[in-house]
Amino acid sequence: MSGPEPQILLYARDLSVARGDRVLIEQLSLKLVAGERLLLRGRNGAGKTSLLETLAGVRAPALGGVERLATLVWVGHRNALNPGLSAEENLGFWCKLNELPDTGVADALKRMGLVGRSRSRPSRLLSTGQKRRAAIARLIVSPARLWLVDEPLAGLDVEALPLVADLLAAHEDRGGAAILTTHQALPDRVAPHRVIDL
Amino acid sequence: MNWVWFHRLASPPSFFALAERLSPWVLAAAIPLLLYGVVGGLWLAPADYQQGDAFRIIYVHVPAAWLSLFGYTAMALAAIVAVIWRMKIAECAVVAIAPVGASFTALALITGMLWGKPMWGAYWAWDARLTSELVLLFLYLGVIGLQQAVADPRAAARAAGLLAIVGVINVPIVHYSVEWWNSLHQGSTVSKIGKPSISANMAWPLLSMTLGFMLFFGWTVLRRIQAELLWRERGTRWVRERFVSLPEVSGD
Amino acid sequence: MNAAFAIFQRELRLTFRRQTEWAQPLVFYGIVITLFALGADPGSPMLRQFGSTVLWVAALLALLLGGDRLFRDDLDDGTLEQLVLAPAPLAVAVGFKLAAHWLVSGLPLVLISPLVAGAFQLSHDASWALFLGLLLGSPSLALICGFGAAATVALPRAGILLPILILPLAVPVLIFGAGAVRVAQSGLPIDASLYFLAAILMLSICVLPLAAAAALRNAYE
Numbered sequence: 001m002s003g004p005e006p007q008i009l010l011y012a013r014d015l016s017v018a019r020g021d022r023v024l025i026e027q028l029s030l031k032l033v034a035g036e037r038l039l040l041r042g043r044n045g046a047g048k049t050s051l052l053e054t055l056a057g058v059r060a061p062a063l064g065g066v067e068r069l070a071t072l073v074w075v076g077h078r079n080a081l082n083p084g085l086s087a088e089e090n091l092g093f094w095c096k097l098n099e100l101p102d103t104g105v106a107d108a109l110k111r112m113g114l115v116g117r118s119r120s121r122p123s124r125l126l127s128t129g130q131k132r133r134a135a136i137a138r139l140i141v142s143p144a145r146l147w148l149v150d151e152p153l154a155g156l157d158v159e160a161l162p163l164v165a166d167l168l169a170a171h172e173d174r175g176g177a178a179i180l181t182t183h184q185a186l187p188d189r190v191a192p193h194r195v196i197d198l
Numbered sequence: 199m200n201w202v203w204f205h206r207l208a209s210p211p212s213f214f215a216l217a218e219r220l221s222p223w224v225l226a227a228a229i230p231l232l233l234y235g236v237v238g239g240l241w242l243a244p245a246d247y248q249q250g251d252a253f254r255i256i257y258v259h260v261p262a263a264w265l266s267l268f269g270y271t272a273m274a275l276a277a278i279v280a281v282i283w284r285m286k287i288a289e290c291a292v293v294a295i296a297p298v299g300a301s302f303t304a305l306a307l308i309t310g311m312l313w314g315k316p317m318w319g320a321y322w323a324w325d326a327r328l329t330s331e332l333v334l335l336f337l338y339l340g341v342i343g344l345q346q347a348v349a350d351p352r353a354a355a356r357a358a359g360l361l362a363i364v365g366v367i368n369v370p371i372v373h374y375s376v377e378w379w380n381s382l383h384q385g386s387t388v389s390k391i392g393k394p395s396i397s398a399n400m401a402w403p404l405l406s407m408t409l410g411f412m413l414f415f416g417w418t419v420l421r422r423i424q425a426e427l428l429w430r431e432r433g434t435r436w437v438r439e440r441f442v443s444l445p446e447v448s449g450d
Numbered sequence: 451m452n453a454a455f456a457i458f459q460r461e462l463r464l465t466f467r468r469q470t471e472w473a474q475p476l477v478f479y480g481i482v483i484t485l486f487a488l489g490a491d492p493g494s495p496m497l498r499q500f501g502s503t504v505l506w507v508a509a510l511l512a513l514l515l516g517g518d519r520l521f522r523d524d525l526d527d528g529t530l531e532q533l534v535l536a537p538a539p540l541a542v543a544v545g546f547k548l549a550a551h552w553l554v555s556g557l558p559l560v561l562i563s564p565l566v567a568g569a570f571q572l573s574h575d576a577s578w579a580l581f582l583g584l585l586l587g588s589p590s591l592a593l594i595c596g597f598g599a600a601a602t603v604a605l606p607r608a609g610i611l612l613p614i615l616i617l618p619l620a621v622p623v624l625i626f627g628a629g630a631v632r633v634a635q636s637g638l639p640i641d642a643s644l645y646f647l648a649a650i651l652m653l654s655i656c657v658l659p660l661a662a663a664a665a666l667r668n669a670y671e
Contacts (some may be wrong), residue, residue, distance in 0.1 A: 020350035020671075021430060058531050059670045060284070074535050078528030084467050085460070096456035097536045122467075281664060336618040343611050344601060353671040357601050360665050361615060364597060367657060368619050371650065375622040378646075379629055 006033035009070040009146050009177045010055065016063035017047055017054050023062065025051055025198065032179060034145070035172045040181045042198035048181040049077060049150050051198065055179060056148045070177075071144040077151050079135035083124030087114055087134040090123060095141060108140035112163060129157030136160075139167060147171060147178040153186070165189040208285045210427050211436040217420045224417040231410030235261075238403025252316040257404060259309035261411040262302045263327070266334055267369065269299030269415065273341070274366035277359030287423065289355035290430065292362060293345055294422035298415060300338035306331050326380040330373050337365045351430060453538040454546045461550030475512040475555045476562060482508040483566055501570030502631030505580060506624055509559050510591055514613055516555050517595035520547070521603040521666060530603075530666060540663035548596040548659070549589075556588035572631065579634035579643075583627040586647040593658040594619045600662035604669040622650055 010032040017025040024047030032038055040048045053059040055066055056074045081090045087109055095102040109119050112133040118126060123134065132155045139147055152164055168178055168190065180192065206212050239257030273295040280288035310328045311321045322328070341358045348354035431437050465472050486504040490497055524530040533543050563584050567577035598616040602608040630643035 020352060021433070053531075053670065056535065058534055060667075072535070074531060076528045076531050078526070078531075080528035080532050082460075082464065082523070082527055082529060084464050089463075093456055093460050094532060097453045097532065097538070099453060099537055333618050333621050336614070340615040340618060343614055347602070347605050347608070347611055349604075350671065353604070353668050356668050356671070357665060360661055360668070361601055364619065364657065364661050367653070368622065371622045371653075372618075375625040375646070378642075379625045382629060382632065 006035060007069075007175070008033055009068075010179075011067040011069065012055060012064065013067075014064035015051075015054065015061050015066065017050050017059070018062040019047070019050055027064070028196075029064075030196065032146070032177050034175045034177055036177045036194065037168060037172060037192040038177070038179045039186065039192035039195045040179065040198060041195055042183065044183050046198040048183070048198055052148055052150050052179060052181050068146065070146050071142075072146040072148060073139060073142040073144040075135050075138055075147075075149045075152070077154065079131045081123040081126075081131055081134055084122055086120045087123050087126065087130075087137075088119045091134065091137060091141065094138060098142070100141065100143070102141075104141045105137075108137040109134065111140055112137045113160065127157075128155040129160065132156045133160055133163075136164060136167070139171070145176040147176060149178065150181050151183070152180055153182065153190070161187065161189060208283075208287055210286055210431050210434075211440075213287050214424055214427055214436075214440075217424050221417050221420045221424075224413050224420065228410050228413035228417060231406045231413065235403045235407030235410050239407065243400045243403055250316075252313065255309050255313045257407050259306055259313060260404060261408040262306035262309060263331060264408055265411050265415055266299055266303035266306050266331065266338075268412065269295055269302055270334065270338065270362070270366055270369060272419075273299060273359075274362045277356075277362040280359045281356055281363070284356075286352075286430070287427070289352055289359070290423045290426040291419070292341075292359045293355050294419050294426055296338060296342045296345065296358065296362075298418050298422065300335060300342060302411075302415070303331055303335040303338055307335065324380070326377045329380070330376045333372050333376070334369065337368070341365065453536060454542055457533075457543050458546045458550045461547055462554065465550075465554045472554050473558075475515050476558050478515055479508050479512040479559055479562070479566075482511060483569070487569075498571050498635075501567070501572050502576070502580070502628040502635070505563065505566055505570065505631070506583075506587075506628040509584060509588065510617070510620055510624060512559060513555055513588065513591045513595055514616060516551065517599045517616070518602075518608060518612055520551060520596055520599040522599070525603050525669060530669070534667060534670070540666060541659040544596065544600070544662045544666070545655070545659040548592055548662075551596065552589050552592035556592050560584045560588055573635060575634040575637070575640075576631050579630040579640045582640070582644055583630040583647060586644060586651055587623045587627040590623050590647070590651045590654040591620055593654040594623075597658045597662045597665065600665040603666060623647065626650070 008031050010030075012028060012030045015025065015028045015030075016023060017028075028051070030038075040051060042048050050059060053076075054061045056072060057066070057068070058074065058076075080094070081087065085093070088105055091105045091109065092102040095105060106119070109115070114130060114133055114137070118130055123131060126134070136149075136152065136156075139149070147168075153161065156164070171178060180186075180190075186192070207216070235257060239254055243254070245251050245253075273292055276288045276291035276295065279285050280292055307328065310331065314323060314328075315321055341362050344361055345354045345358035348357050428437060428441075483504060486500070486508070487497065490500070521530065524533065534540055536543065560581065563581050564577050567580050572580065594616055598612050598619075601615065602612050605611070626643045626646045630640045630647070633643060634640050
């Protein structure tokens with residue numbers, strides 16, 4: 001391939017991930033470059049979420065290390081939406097927490113199809129799909145180059161699939177990179193560049 | 199400074215081997231000290247001028263109380279190592295020390311109560327020392343309870359360790375606050391479970407008992423760490439190689 | 451700092467969204483005090499003597515009430531992960547969260563103390579000692595409860611374990627707080643007890659948010 005060396009955004013060295021006494025992953029090394037979409041695939045319990053959490057920094061590795069060379073945004077399996085606050089309030093809080101301006105929140109939610117009352121009602125009144133959309137809206141608001149998303153399509157309604165696909169594609173075009181996990185086959189629209197099977 | 203010994207110590211197989219070699223010596227050192235302490239305390243030391251033979255219980259009470267405090271401090275130190283460096287041995291140490299320390303605390307309380315009966319006619323009085331020991335027992339029970347409640351063994355040891363660290367800061371505060379509390383109570387029954395004025399032939403058996411207790415504590419804790427380590431590492435190769443006849447490890 | 455105030459504000463907003471839930475510690479306080487009074491002889495001078503103890507133990511138990519939920523909701527809905535990953539140190543986030551918790555649960559107890567002191571016929575000096583003692587002591591108690599909640603966050607039903615963890619840690623605060631009232635009742639100056647309470651508060655502020663943050667991270671192991 002011609003052109004300049006792609007920039008490495010994340011680098012894991014000899015990573016071992018354990019959950020309690022069970023070692024799930026041993027001696028894994030990986031590099032993530034700009035523009036890349038990496039998929040961690042495996043059945044339930046294989047350690048995908050634990051590995052992703054370790055890569056993100058939520059969990060400490062048992063051995064080895066992770067170097068994050070770019071800013072990161074994490075969308076976990078749970079949506080990080082407090083049921084008593086609205087989607088708008090939740091995202092606004094998240095922005096302030098991460099020292100981001102919250103001006104883009106309304107637009108981001110609108111792009112994810114959450115308008116009017118679904119934006120302002122307490123999020124416990126939203127459907128599963130709406131909650132997942134709100135969680136994914138974080139990716140739009142955040143300027144981070146590394147996207148770590150755990151099970152992006154879980155609980156997401158089918159109509160939102162093109163939105164996510166477009167988001168990922170646009171992000172990678174801008175020089176970002178993403179690591180996703182899944183336990184089922186991903187539809188073609190969201191197909192990754194590289195897969196690691198656990 | 200050469201830190202190789204530290205890292206070698208941190209490896210479960212080497213620690214296990216070290217503990218295996220060390221513990222017989224520790225026990226062997228403890229036994230004569232305990233024997234001399236018991237014989238010296240129960241027979242050789244003369245009866246106390248004021249308390250008669252009842253005072254002899256200090257030969258168990260004082261070492262037990264000292265060890266309850268020493269044990270908590272040791273547990274907290276192990277906890278600091280476990281939390282900061284995530285060392286498996288240190289985690290096992292926290293788990294191992296807690297019940298032993300709690301037992302010494304209970305022993306100190308029971309012997310304190312037994313001493314109380316001839317002293318002030320009642321098994322219990324809210325005197326500063328006994329009350330501090332009681333709070334210390336509760337602190338120990340909290341550590342044990344937390345460690346048993348958390349499902350994952352390593353997280354359990356670290357959570358209990360954090361509690362031990364916060365607790366160890368609290369122990370001197372509790373001690374002095376209880377003394378202050380006790381001192382407010384004017385004209386109270388005189389607490390003779392303070393430091394008795396002590397003559398030389400009373401003091402040596404006491405020192406011997408204390409050292410003996412400490413060595414016994416060390417031996418018990420070493421063995422318990424070994425047991426804890428074996429259980430946690432039961433799936434690993436070094437355990438299987440050492441104990442060839444271990445049954446197949448189930449998923450539990 | 452923006453992040454810290456955002457956390458503080460969010461806690462307050464959540465509490466007041468739940469309408470009257472903020473008043474529950476106060477109601478509990480009232481009920482427990484009444485129980486003690488009912489258990490005693492109504493005209494007895496013992497009420498005045500035991501007033502200091504009852505008022506302090508009831509306050510301690512009332513603060514334990516809201517303690518369990520402090521971090522569990524955040525763990526369950528995934529917000530805790532975001533707090534861990536946020537730029538601000540987790541200890542700072544925890545500190546401000548607990549500050550909000552104290553503001554809602556602890557401060558009302560302090561403000562209501564002159565009333566309940568009157569119910570136990572405490573003298574003016576004793577009421578003042580109670581008020582100041584609770585003012586200095588209740589934040590420490592809130593921090594201790596927060597640490598306990600953080601240590602048990604991953605337990606599905608911590609149940610009675612949480613009070614067992616917290617109450618021994620709260621012993622010095624109780625001793626100096628109730629002691630201050632008794633000292634005032636004897637006509638002696640309360641300075642020593644208040645200084646001790648202040649010292650414990652300073653120590654708690656320095657140590658407990660860090661310990662709680664470490665315990666929260668531990669939940670992800």
